[in-house]
Amino acid sequence: MGLPFQCLSPLGWNTKFFCAAKGCSIQTFNLDGGSQPLFSWTHPSLQQAKTVAETKETTHGRLESEEQTRQQPPSKRRKLGSDEADAETEAGQGTPAATANGEKNQKKGKANWAQPKPEAPLIVLLTATADGSHVIAVTGQDKTLWVFEHDGKGSLEEVSRRAMPKRPCSLALAADGRTILSADKFGDVYALPLVPDQGEDAISTPALASSTQAPTSSQPLRGANVFTVHSQRNRRALEDQQRQRETNAKRDLPKEGPKFAHEVLLGHVSMLTSVLTAKDANERPYIITADRDEHIRVSRGIPQSHVIETYCLGHGSFVNTLCIHPSKSGILISGGGDNELFVWNWLAGELLCTVDLLVHVRKVLPDATRLAVVKLVAFPTAEGLVVAAICERVPAFFIFQLDRDNTLSHKETVKLCDNPLDITMLGTEQFLLAAIDAVESDGEVSVFERGHSGGLLAPRESIQGTISTEVQPILSRDDLDKALYTVENLRKTDNDGGEEAAPDTLERSPEIKLD
Numbered sequence: 001m002g003l004p005f006q007c008l009s010p011l012g013w014n015t016k017f018f019c020a021a022k023g024c025s026i027q028t029f030n031l032d033g034g035s036q037p038l039f040s041w042t043h044p045s046l047q048q049a050k051t052v053a054e055t056k057e058t059t060h061g062r063l064e065s066e067e068q069t070r071q072q073p074p075s076k077r078r079k080l081g082s083d084e085a086d087a088e089t090e091a092g093q094g095t096p097a098a099t100a101n102g103e104k105n106q107k108k109g110k111a112n113w114a115q116p117k118p119e120a121p122l123i124v125l126l127t128a129t130a131d132g133s134h135v136i137a138v139t140g141q142d143k144t145l146w147v148f149e150h151d152g153k154g155s156l157e158e159v160s161r162r163a164m165p166k167r168p169c170s171l172a173l174a175a176d177g178r179t180i181l182s183a184d185k186f187g188d189v190y191a192l193p194l195v196p197d198q199g200e201d202a203i204s205t206p207a208l209a210s211s212t213q214a215p216t217s218s219q220p221l222r223g224a225n226v227f228t229v230h231s232q233r234n235r236r237a238l239e240d241q242q243r244q245r246e247t248n249a250k251r252d253l254p255k256e257g258p259k260f261a262h263e264v265l266l267g268h269v270s271m272l273t274s275v276l277t278a279k280d281a282n283e284r285p286y287i288i289t290a291d292r293d294e295h296i297r298v299s300r301g302i303p304q305s306h307v308i309e310t311y312c313l314g315h316g317s318f319v320n321t322l323c324i325h326p327s328k329s330g331i332l333i334s335g336g337g338d339n340e341l342f343v344w345n346w347l348a349g350e351l352l353c354t355v356d357l358l359v360h361v362r363k364v365l366p367d368a369t370r371l372a373v374v375k376l377v378a379f380p381t382a383e384g385l386v387v388a389a390i391c392e393r394v395p396a397f398f399i400f401q402l403d404r405d406n407t408l409s410h411k412e413t414v415k416l417c418d419n420p421l422d423i424t425m426l427g428t429e430q431f432l433l434a435a436i437d438a439v440e441s442d443g444e445v446s447v448f449e450r451g452h453s454g455g456l457l458a459p460r461e462s463i464q465g466t467i468s469t470e471v472q473p474i475l476s477r478d479d480l481d482k483a484l485y486t487v488e489n490l491r492k493t494d495n496d497g498g499e500e501a502a503p504d505t506l507e508r509s510p511e512i513k514l515d
Contacts, residue, residue, distance in 0.1 A: 002441065002442030002443055002465060003022055003023035003442075003443065003465075003475070003480070004022070004421060004435065004436065004437045004438065004443045004444070004465070004484070005020045005021065005022050005421070005422075005435040005436075005443045005444070005445055005465060006021055006022070006023075006122070006123070006124075006421045006422060006435060006437075006484055007020065007021035007123060007124070007125065007126035007421075007422050007435070008020050008021075008126070008422045008423070008424040008433050008435050008445065009126045009127050009128045009135070009424060010128065010132070010424055010425065010426045010427075011028070011128050011132035011135070011150055011154075012128070012130070012131055012132025013130060013131075013132075013428060014427070014428050015132060015426075015427065016030055016031035016032055016426060016427050016431075017029070017030055017031075017038075017132065017150075017152075017153075017154055018031070018424070018426055018433065019126065019128065019135055019156075020126075020435065020445060021123035021126045021137065022443050022465055023120075023122060023123075024042060024043040024046055024120065024121050024122055024123065024139070025040055025041060025042045025043070025123075026040070026041045026123065026126070026135070026137060026148075026156065027039065027040045027041075028040075028150075028154040028155070028156065029154070029445075029463060030154060031426065031427065031431065031447065035463045035464050038153070038154030038155070039154050039155045039156055041148070041156055041158070043121045043139060045121055045142075046121075120141060120475060120483070121139040121140070121141035121142050121144075122139065122140055122141065122483055123137050123138065123139055123140075124138055124139070124140040124167075124169075125137065125138035125168060125169075125170070125171050126138075127171050127172075127173075128150070129173060129177055129194070130173070130177060131177075132150055132152070133149065133150055133152075134147060134148065134149055134150060134159070134194060134195075135147070135148040135150055135156055136148075136171055136180060136194075138167075138168045138171065138182075140167055142163060143163055143164045143165075143166065143167045143168070144161050144162065144163050144164070145161070145162045145163075145164055145168060145180070145182060145192070146158065146160070146161045147159045147160045147161075147180075147194060147195065159195055159196075160195070160196050162192065162196075162258065162260050163258070164182060164184065164190070164258070165184070165186075165258060166184035166185055166186040166188070167184060167185050168182045168183065168184050169183060169184060169185050169271070169272060169273060170182075170183040170272060170273065170274045170275045171183075171275070172275045172276045172277050172287075173194075173277065174191065174277055174285070174301070174302060175277055175279065175285040175301060175302075177194075178193065178194045178195070179191050179192070179193060179194060179302070180192045180193070180194055181265070181275055181277065181287065183272040183273075183274070183275040183289060184272065185271045185272065186271070187267050187268040187269060187270055187271060187272055187291065188264055188266075188267045188268075188272075189264070189265045189266050189267070189272070189275055189287065189289060189305075190262050190263065190264055190265065191262065191263045191264075191265050191302060192260070192261065192262050192263075193261055196260060196261065197261065265287065265299075265302065265305040265306070266287065266289070266297075266299050266305050266306060268289065268291045268293075268295070268297070269293075270291040270292045270293040270295070271291060271292045271490075272289055272290070272291050272292075273290050273291060273292060273318065273319060273320045273321070273336070273490065274289065274290040274319065274320065274321055274322045275287065275288070275289045275290075276288050276322050276323075276324060277301065278324050278329055278332075278346065279329060280329070280330070280347055281329075281330070284300075284301065285300075285301025285302065286298055286299065286300060286301050286309065286346075286347075287299045287300070287301055287302075287305055288322060288324075288332065288346060290319035290320070290321075290322055290334065290336075291318075291319065292318045292319075292490050292492075293318070294313070294315040294316065294317060294318060294319060294336075295311060295313065295315075295319070296311065296312035296313070296315070296319055296322070296332075296334060296344070296346075297311055297312075298310045298311070298312065298346055298347065298349065309347070310346075310347070310348065310349035311349055312332065312334070312342075312344045312346055312349050312351070313349070314342060314351045315334070315336060315337075315338055315342065316338055317336055317337030317338045317491065318336045318337045318490040318491060318492070319334055319335075319336040320335065320336040320337070320372065320373055320374070320487055320490060321334070321335050321336065321373055321374065321375050321376045322334050322376070323376040323377060323378045323387065324346070324378065325378040325379065325380060325385060327380045327385060328378075328380075328385050328402065330345060330346070330347060331343060331344070331345070331346075331352075331385070331402065331406060332344040332345075332346035333376055333378060333387055333402075333408075334376075335357070335373030335376055335389060336372070336373055336490070337370070337371075337372055337373075337488075337490065337491050339356060339357060339358035339370065339371060340354040340355060340356055340357055340358075341354065341355050341357050341373070341376070341387070341389065341400070341408060342354050343355075343402070343406060343407070343408055345406075352406045352407070353406065353407045353408065355400060355407075355408040355409070355410070357371060357373070357389065357391070357398065358370070358371055360398050360410055360413055361391060361394055361396075361398075363413065364394055364395065364396045364413065364415060365394060368394070371391045371392070371394065372391060372392040372487040372488045372490070372491070373389055373390070373391055373392075373487075374390045374391060374392050374420070374421070374422075374487055375389070375390055375422060375423055376388070376389050377389075377423055377424060377425055377432075379425045381401075381450070383401060384401055384402055384403065384404070385401070385402040386399060386400070386401050386402070386411065387399070387400045387401075387402065387408065388400075388423055388432060390420045390422075390423050390434070392419075392485055392487045392488055393419050393485060393488075394419065394420075395415060395416045395417065395418055395419050395420070396413055396414060396415045396416055396420075397413075397414050397416070397420060397423060397432075397434060398410065398412075398413050398414075399411040399412045399413070399414070399457070411456075412456050412457070414448065414457055416434060416436055416446065417436060417438060417444075417446075418436050418437050418438045418439065418444075419436070419437045420434045420435065420436055420437075421435045421436070421437050421484060422434070422435040423435070430449065430450055431447055431448065431449055431450070431460070432447075432448045432450070432457055433445055433446070433447055433448075434446045434448070437484060439477075441464060441465065442464070442465040443464070443465025444462055444463065444464055444465065445462065445463040445465075446459065446462050447459070447460045447461050447462065447463065448460060
């Protein structure tokens, strides 16, 4: 079974280049260049697994060849005398049994041999800088943050890889465009340089205490030691005690953080789900974060990110995605486990309106009782700001328009052939791309074009994935679903965000400001 495209990102604003994550690979495309990828990168661990598998296949083929050689028909036997026959019989006793056992062992070894199943370092996050010069990706299995340089023609070159302390769950770029903001499941937001300094290693991993030697003491030897213990039994007991002391010393050593340049900007007491940056009317930067505990926090930008400006409180369930657009920088749209989308004046922490999304989901899935918003994308049109939303396991995306009074109104619902995993805008917001989990295909990206007069979205083409020659992880449908559909798992209880949930929006919306 082929792996679908699970992440999309445009390579710049005014371009038709985009990149897509497919399993453990990143492929780049040109919308005018057809379905064939321009460039493909695969996680190095899969390359190593391929080399090991090929080596074992070669070794196994050599063993089979030797076995076939041994099983060649014997040469004609000459007639022996009685004495020679008896001697040969005695010498050959057990030979048939030994041959049978040898064949049995060979067959058993052949049956037990199998190509090792490689681990699945799937790409869980993918984004690019505004100018498309760099691509940032995160592989979930090894918690590694990768940075690639884009040459402007679709080719990517690896610049750095940095193993984070905790698995990142959201990425954003600071106002300078040269600093990565990485939010993780532990609740922290890290700031990392987009391109490490020349003196810093391009490949960095966190140093753990297990690789550090236990400290040695300069105190004189006291009690039992190798000079006072002489019996073999007591010597073994002394060696066991020494090994236990060394193990305890290693365990008690504090763990070191990553050795590459990084800075902790802020933290939540709950798992973070989304991070983005924004500016106010005076061009002052801010960091907006959302977590599993229904909170949206507005913090000041670097270097005052420890200062909390306000909160946007009103969600009754987890918040999973945020979106904002420079043309309406004062408006924030959020979604998650609630049945509605929320519109905020984020700088004031004021809830402007909500719009029911579940009623439109039920037109696609009549039996739906709740939803989980996967992603929101905002883009401007001649008629105003437009927001596109996708929900987990709902084969459609929903278009809303932000009116002049800052209220959202439903504009259209576009049904898809299967469940969308990601959406993005491309080519100065003229094209909308949707990564589809098409079960019967090897990945698909559906392209929709917006009319020149700002009309409805119309399907243009579908980019079909091609079977890669590289080793890809072999996942069952159940394992693939567990890896791709994770948003609903953020829900804490069955009634969380359901129809009976009644969020108390105004009573618990205090504004917390620090100078």
